[in-house]
Amino acid sequence: MTSSSAFSKRTGAIGDAMPFWMSLLLIPLAVIGAVHGGWTVILLPVATWYFFSALDAVLGLNLENADPDTPETRLSWYKAITLIWPPLQFALLMWMIWYVTGPGDAHLSALETVVLFFGVGVITGTVGINYAHELMHQRDRGERFLADALLAMVLYSHFRSEHLLVHHRHVGTPRDPVTARYNEGFHRFYPRVLKQSLLSAFGAEKAMLARRGKPWTDLSNPFFRYWALQGFMLLLAVLLGGGTGLLLFLWQAGVAIWQLELVNYVEHYGLTRKHLGDGRYEHVKPQHSWNAAHKASNWLLINLQRHSDHHYKPDRRFPLLQTYTHSEAPQLPYGYPIMTMAAMVPPVWRRVMNKRVRRWRELYYPEITDWRAYNNAENPMPRGA
Secondary structure, three states: OOOOOOEOOOOOOHHHHHHHHHHHHHHHHHHHHHHHOHHHHHHHHHHHHHHHHHHHHHHOEOOOEOOOOOOHHHOHHHHHHHHHHHHHHHHHHHHHHHHHHOHHHHHOOHHHHHHHHHHHHHHHHHHHHHHHHHHHOOOOHHHHHHHHHHHHOOOOOOHHHHHHHHHHHHOOOOOOOOOOOOOOOHHHHHHHHHHHHHHHHHHHHHHHHHHOOOOOOOOOOHHHHHHHHHHHHHHHHHHHHHHHHHHHHHHHHHHHHHHHHHHHHHHHOOOOOOEEEOOEEOOOOHHHOOEOOEHHHHHHOOOOOOHHHHHHOOOOOHHHOOOOOOOOOOEOOOOHHHHHHHHOOHHHHHHHHHHHHHHHHHHHOOOOOOOHHHHOOOOOOOOOO
16 A cells, blocks of 8 residues: 655655754754753744744645655665664753753753753654654664663653554554544543553553463563663753752653644544444554645654554654555644644634544545544444453
8 A cells, every 4th residue: 555646766865864854953952042041942842843834834745755665775864863863862851951950050040941941842752752653663672772762761661562552553443542532622632641541551561461471560561671761861860960950851751741642632633443343443544644744844753744654554664654645544734833733722723623524524434424432432442452
């Protein structure tokens, strides 16, 4: 299954890969904010939300597709950015905690420090967790470790288990916590998903161990690795910045988690798989994810907005993800930066998205006349859940 758009002929060229390296420009913006303070502390959220939204408006859509059979050897420049980012983020985060809590911190007010680390959370969430998402899907153990390290920096390590074992298997069903329900505002979705994702992730790992005849306390349970990595990050924050350093670390982690769950909210809002009876659901199809072909935000998010194809081929490297046309999969009117801002204002979100969900239902499931069970996630749980 691939989209009908034409293949690009230049996949693998360094020039094609370089736009995806724009995330590196966020690092000097963080340093400028820490060193100079004042209005510069807002540079990180302004760049990620507004600058890339403006670029989307100027540059438009990218409807080209790379050849999905492009060999791994031609993707080195694309892979490199996901490998470089984790150590850079680690160094930046810990340096900033040390710097703003050290003897030279007097030039930053408490408000400036809070705003600055809000921006740090925006990039550890928007870039860091997104890169972790790319890395956790790969077969290489080193890449998966880097994913664990990035997630530990935001205290959300269980996202790996939840995403791989629950979300990809049960998306669009009542079993998937991160499939946002129709008419469910983000402010209701967020506390629900925080609780349910953690429980479902732990439950999935516990069930997998049980199938191998092992208790959840077995050391092969990845939650022990998650807790150890998170504990290391917390301890380092305390050693570098004391109690203030710990609070700043927790603050940026909270912002990063909020950023992730905003994206999760947008990606599948109101899109459900048809219940076939007796706990059976149709297979995941391109129609079960919202997509956006906006060029600049896909550079920032390494093609995360080509989300339908990611669910079709979860381990497909990001430069090879395929875009889909309006007739193949539902499309968002704007890229994720604007859509996540809209999600924070439920009346605006419903005005923009509910009519699109209703059109989607009419297009793909005209035979379903009563959507109440789907709206409230009251259909039977999937078999084997």
